[in-house]
Amino acid sequence: MAVHEQYAEDLALYAMGSLTGDARAAVEKHLRECADCREELELLRGDMATLAYSAAGSVPPRRSRQRLMDAIQREPRRKEAPSRRTWWAAVPWFAAVAMTVLAVLQMSQNSGLQRQIADLRDRSDTQQVQLQRAQEVVATLTATDAMRVTLVAAKTPPQPQGKAIYVRDRGSLIFIASNFGPLPADKAYELWLIPSKGNPIPAGVFKPDARGSATVVNPPLPPGVEAKAFAITVEPEAGSAAPTSQVIMLGAGE
């Protein structure tokens, strides 16, 4: 690559944004005509990025992340803006139009296909991100080596606790149990969804581990059932279709 020496120092200043007036105009004019110097400008900006990294090491305040996410949520939903193109970039395209209509048709079809591919790729990438986030949540909730901590008032002995998170329209339920006592080998705890109307619906059978913890993730539930409360009974190990013992824990929605 041959950088024009007469512009070499001004290019560095231009990259820094500190070149003004005629000198700046001259560099911009030259850049429009010289691919080598455009490449050198990119390299100089790479050098600037390198220099920027020498400043790294400070940590932004914790509140910044939430501030950003809040601001993003307040933004109106927007569609991707079309990429900018300069007028001269379209000249060859118009030339092609003049030469043959067939070429245009092929180009148009190509462009449409490329857009579809780009859309599909964008959608696939988005789904990949969403799926990985979902997998992370589930992996954390169900990890056997996860540390589960229940915070209670000081000097209070640990009490059995269950936390149910339920999304009615999806029929989706996550239940996290802690400090549950051990059961005989042929028994298990059974979670029940108590609907506004009708009989309790089985919502998963679980046995706590040695530390009294257990998790139920998305048991088979009909979607759209309004839950008045959730309850737990002790049932045979395979579970029951209807409660066969007294309710030992009960919680209504907040």
Add this chain to the structure above:
Amino acid sequence: MSNAEVKVASINDEALMSAVRAGDESAMGVLYDRYSRVVYSVALRVLGETGAAEDVLQDIFMQLWRNPGGFDSRRGSLGPWLAVITRNRAIDVVRKRHPETDISDVVVSVHPDMVGDAERNRAMEKVRGALNGMPPAQRIALEMAYFEGLSHTEIAAKTGDALGTVKTRIRAGLLALRKVFNP
């Protein structure tokens, strides 16, 4: 590193930016976690004040969210690009001027070993070493131009050096950094 962290770390910037273009807020959160320290550090170094640096941090990421097409992954890597536009924005704040360059016009050619986190940390050490190894006058001219946004005329007035000398030192300083990666 936990399994979840490994999974997040494995999502490349290009995939995350595609998700951002599609309006995925969680992808934006991952990018923030990945690059907020670099952006904040650069802004803080230029502005010297945490509140102003935080404002630039917000500004840069909001700009990325509003105009993700401003970054073209075919023309460089996201981290270095963010570092450069952050520096430029912070200098604009210092100079109390409107942004002078359209961010989509900023193309950053990256040294090959600056892409991953570990490589970047090693590179940071190399850069700091290179800065410390420079003749003091060269390092001062480079840092005044880069982190203070001073023009060569202003630097010459402050240091008493000739204009041409300052220009030469700034370019030579940048090239010296390049040589760290291409000896």
